[in-house]
Amino acid sequence: MPMHIGEKEFTKRVDKGLEDDFMRGAVRSAQGRLQTNRANAADELGDWEEWRSLGQEIRQHTMENLDFYLQQLSDKIAELGGHVYFAETADDANNYVSEVIANKNAKKIAKSKSMVTEEIALNDILEENGCEVVETDLGEYILQIDDHDPPSHIVAPALHKNKEQIRDVFKEKLGYTKTEKPEELTLFAREKLRKEFLEADVGITGCNFAIAESGSFALVTNEGNARMVSTLPKTQITVMGMERIVPTWEELDVLVSLLTRAAVGQKLTSYVTALTGPKIEGEVDGPEEFHLVIVDNGRSKILGTEFQEALHCIRCAACINVCPVYRHVGGHAYGSIYPGPIGAVLTPLLGGYDDYKELPYASTLCGACTEVCPVKIPLHEQLVKHRRNIVEEEEKSDLAERLAMQGFSIVAGSGNLYKLATRMAPLLVTPFVKDGSISKGPGPVKPWTDIREFPVPQKQRFRDWFKNREKGGSERAKRGN
Amino acid sequence: MKVSLFITCLGDVFYVNAGKATVELLERFGCEVDFPETQTCCGQPAYNSGYHKKTKAAAKNMIHTFAHSEYVVSPSGSCAYMFHEYESLFEGEPVWQEKAKKLKEKTYELTQFLTEVLKVDNTGSEFHAKATYHTSCHMTRLLGVKEAPLKLLSNVKGLEMVELPNRESCCGFGGTFSVKMPTISEQMVDEKVEHIEETETEVLIGADGGCLMNIGGRINRKNKPIKVMHIAEILNSRGEV
Numbered sequence: 001m002p003m004h005i006g007e008k009e010f011t012k013r014v015d016k017g018l019e020d021d022f023m024r025g026a027v028r029s030a031q032g033r034l035q036t037n038r039a040n041a042a043d044e045l046g047d048w049e050e051w052r053s054l055g056q057e058i059r060q061h062t063m064e065n066l067d068f069y070l071q072q073l074s075d076k077i078a079e080l081g082g083h084v085y086f087a088e089t090a091d092d093a094n095n096y097v098s099e100v101i102a103n104k105n106a107k108k109i110a111k112s113k114s115m116v117t118e119e120i121a122l123n124d125i126l127e128e129n130g131c132e133v134v135e136t137d138l139g140e141y142i143l144q145i146d147d148h149d150p151p152s153h154i155v156a157p158a159l160h161k162n163k164e165q166i167r168d169v170f171k172e173k174l175g176y177t178k179t180e181k182p183e184e185l186t187l188f189a190r191e192k193l194r195k196e197f198l199e200a201d202v203g204i205t206g207c208n209f210a211i212a213e214s215g216s217f218a219l220v221t222n223e224g225n226a227r228m229v230s231t232l233p234k235t236q237i238t239v240m241g242m243e244r245i246v247p248t249w250e251e252l253d254v255l256v257s258l259l260t261r262a263a264v265g266q267k268l269t270s271y272v273t274a275l276t277g278p279k280i281e282g283e284v285d286g287p288e289e290f291h292l293v294i295v296d297n298g299r300s301k302i303l304g305t306e307f308q309e310a311l312h313c314i315r316c317a318a319c320i321n322v323c324p325v326y327r328h329v330g331g332h333a334y335g336s337i338y339p340g341p342i343g344a345v346l347t348p349l350l351g352g353y354d355d356y357k358e359l360p361y362a363s364t365l366c367g368a369c370t371e372v373c374p375v376k377i378p379l380h381e382q383l384v385k386h387r388r389n390i391v392e393e394e395e396k397s398d399l400a401e402r403l404a405m406q407g408f409s410i411v412a413g414s415g416n417l418y419k420l421a422t423r424m425a426p427l428l429v430t431p432f433v434k435d436g437s438i439s440k441g442p443g444p445v446k447p448w449t450d451i452r453e454f455p456v457p458q459k460q461r462f463r464d465w466f467k468n469r470e471k472g473g474s475e476r477a478k479r480g481n
Numbered sequence: 482m483k484v485s486l487f488i489t490c491l492g493d494v495f496y497v498n499a500g501k502a503t504v505e506l507l508e509r510f511g512c513e514v515d516f517p518e519t520q521t522c523c524g525q526p527a528y529n530s531g532y533h534k535k536t537k538a539a540a541k542n543m544i545h546t547f548a549h550s551e552y553v554v555s556p557s558g559s560c561a562y563m564f565h566e567y568e569s570l571f572e573g574e575p576v577w578q579e580k581a582k583k584l585k586e587k588t589y590e591l592t593q594f595l596t597e598v599l600k601v602d603n604t605g606s607e608f609h610a611k612a613t614y615h616t617s618c619h620m621t622r623l624l625g626v627k628e629a630p631l632k633l634l635s636n637v638k639g640l641e642m643v644e645l646p647n648r649e650s651c652c653g654f655g656g657t658f659s660v661k662m663p664t665i666s667e668q669m670v671d672e673k674v675e676h677i678e679e680t681e682t683e684v685l686i687g688a689d690g691g692c693l694m695n696i697g698g699r700i701n702r703k704n705k706p707i708k709v710m711h712i713a714e715i716l717n718s719r720g721e722v
Contacts, residue, residue: 018664324651328668362662364655364669366618387531397531412527413538414499415519415546422494431710435702447660451667454697455495462493462500465488466516469504 002319003119003351010335011060017329023152023160027330030159034321037265038292045261055258058251059312062243066303069212069245070294076215080277082290086242090120096134097204097237099123099127104203104235106131112219112226113137114206114469115154115315117240118337119350122204123148133204134196136225138189141410142166145173150337152331155263155317160330205231205286207240208315209255210292213248216276217292220259220269227273233409236278236287243311255314258374261317264314296351299350300304306385310345312375317342319369319379325362334359340371341379348386353394360386404444425457482599484512485550487543487588489560490522491690499690499711503556503591506717510599517546523563532656533570534545540567544580552598553588556691556713558620561590565624590620591713592629592688602632607720609639612684613677614712616648617692630688630712643680647672654695670699677707688712 007013017023042048062069074084087093101109109131117123123133123144135144139158141164143149146169151157158166163180170176170188178184181424210217217238219226230236246252260266281288302311308316320326320340331339336356344359360383363369369379391397411417432438432445433456441449484507492500507514524539544567547553555561565588567581595601614634620626631660653659653669673696677685685700685707687693697709 014662014665267551312683324653324669325662325665328665328672361658362665364618364651364653364658364666366651366655367622368618368649370652371622384529384531387529388533389531391531392534403529405527405530405535406692408522408527409532409535409538412522412524413542415521415542418521419518422490425494439702444660447663448698451663451702452670452695453701454698455694457494458497460497462488463516463518465501466504 006332015332017333024209026162041261041265059375072212080275084292087295094125108200109202110200110229111134112205112229197228197232200233202235203229204237209246218274222270224271224335231285235289237291239293262318262374309377318372322368345382483551484561485553487555489557499713502713504715519546525562525563554594556591558590558624562619562624564588593626596629603636604716607638608718610684611641611682613643613645613680613682615687617689646676652692654691684708
């Protein structure tokens with residue numbers, strides 16, 4: 001399970017999250033900030049809903065013609081003198097990258113942020129091969145030096161840590177002596193990292209979007225580290241999920257605008273770097289050798305299914321930033337490097353229901369995610385579809401629930417049985433009623449009353465009241481009242 | 482105007498006063514209200530838990546029940562929205578899908594019906610209290626009813642409304658979520674109750690039985706002096722409280 005992080009059991013991960021006050025404080029404040037910034041940036045555009053529709057159309061068109069665009073991209077890169085490798089599995093991708101690195105006899109690798117390399121656990125493999133891998137995105141760097149703490153968010157991987165914790169990590173691991181001021185922490189990391197960029201033999205980047213028409217790929221960052229990783233080392237490897245592609249620069253323009261606004265509430269990030277093939281004669285910057293690794297790892301199985309829209313995701317994390325469940329449990333509770341609503345949709349698709357069947361249920365279906373998604377992925381609907389698959393196709397729901405739902409189906413399907421059941425309800429709960437409320441409910445009501453009072457069913461149901469009233473009404477009518 | 486009331490299971494069994502208020506309110510604005518006796522539950526607990534085949538019996542019963550209604554009005558946004566889901570539930574069954582579509586088109590949440598169909602912005606109500614309003618997720622985001630309840634409440638004489646901080650964040654009910662993941666639900670409802678307390682109001686108003694059962698249940702468990710009321714009760718009030 002390369003995508004997997006933390007304890008195997010979902011409930012244990014959730015409990016750990018709920019008990020971590022530092023993490024929850026950090027997540028609350030980050031969510032508040034990111035939500036406000038996103039909303040302001042969206043309002044500022046004026047016609048946000050039209051932009052979203054455009055984003056949705058672009059992603060839909062691209063996925064429907066993915067084979068065409070991937071071929072175009074691949075041909076173009078070959079033309080430019082780069083190498084393209086289609087990796088069907090995580091292992092294929094890791095093996096290819098390992099080979100390139102071995103051929104170069106490279107030992108030091110500088111990396112910029114990439115979720116797909118987290119997904120395939122590339123760093124673990126490279127380290128096993130004896131390479132020194134340095135994460136150069138500040139968030140990823142913090143996590144790496146903190147004994148490879150996994151990311152808890154797809155844009156801000158160290159979101160679960162506050163600045164005091166980061167100070168302590170730097171202090172303990174790197175001998176940092178200054179304060180928890182973000183400026184001081186950043187400057188310290190910057191100095192450390194500068195050296196790494198210059199020494200690295202190979203640079204590995206992710207890819208926000210590849211541009212099919214020109215064979216380029218674009219990186220969206222605020223730190224500029226991706227630009228360093230992709231220009232300083234002699235050999236560069238870019239790893240992309242196979243869906244991260246746009247037809248032309250025009251579509252890139254739209255999607256980058258949506259991405260930066262939805263992700264961090266910025267009109268544009270400090271850096272949007274686009275690279276086209278290896279260095280050619282006469283050029284000063286850029287790698288001498290360029291490899292693009294296009295990772296499938298389960299994605300092509302999603303194409304053409306009712307989950308295809310999950311591949312529309314542009315990894316902005318807006319859904320994560322508004323999710324009230326994520327807010328309380330944090331990213332690690334999802335057990336996947338893809339947390340939050342998109343993680344709950346994507347992870348079971350890539351990693352299977354056996355390991356991730358709880359994730360689609362880790363949502364109240366409040367729809368906040370769907371509302372903010374810049375490319376209109378109906379996230380909460382996809383979660384319901386997962387639930388349907390888990391129950392009806394995989395038959396992985398528990399017996400007690402299945403029996404309860406069987407009973408529900410029979411009763412709710414019949415007006416008479418339902419009437420009988422609602423008439424019986426007050427009698428059935430009578431033993432549990434105390435002072436007009438139910439504090440300790442039986443069986444299925446227990447998880448409810450562990451936390452909340454359960455209301456007492458009324459002896460006179462609404463329908464009884466209505467019937468009596470109608471009788472009264474018709475009598476009044478007869479009296480000419 | 483003839484209106485069929487879809488009371489919802491929570492409304493039928495627990496929140497009878499909200500149902501009474503709904504009837505009186507609709508009648509006050511000239512509606513002839515009927516209550517089709519064969520109505521049951523909309524099936525949402527099964528549907529949202531993934532039991533789609535088992536939801537169909539409830540959905541078919543509801544479609545039959547309201548087949549001849551001119552309008553269907555419900556004092557719950559979430560349950561009204563469930564009628565909108567029937568179309569996708571019957572994917573591949575065109576006859577039922579067509580029936581589901583008809584039901585969807587005539588179904589309204591109470592405040593939506595008041596403002597959109599009856600064109601009522603002011604119910605002439607009077608209720609003396611300082612209150613706050615919880616926006617339910619399904620009603621707001623899925624059914625798209627945002628302004629109607631607030632507009633109606635703003636015209637209630639004697640009612641001082643205070644905006645609930647983070648009002649659009651979910652209360653943690655989520656149907657079966659509340660019992661499947663109670664520890665997460667607890668944190669969510671606690672945060673909601675904290676925000677309600679911050680408003681220093683005495684009444685929490687909502688338009689959805691599920692949310693009110695959740696928030697109200699937590700408020701009662703913690704013995705907070707906050708009264709939980711359905712919006713129909715407020716709008717039907719003539720200052721007698």
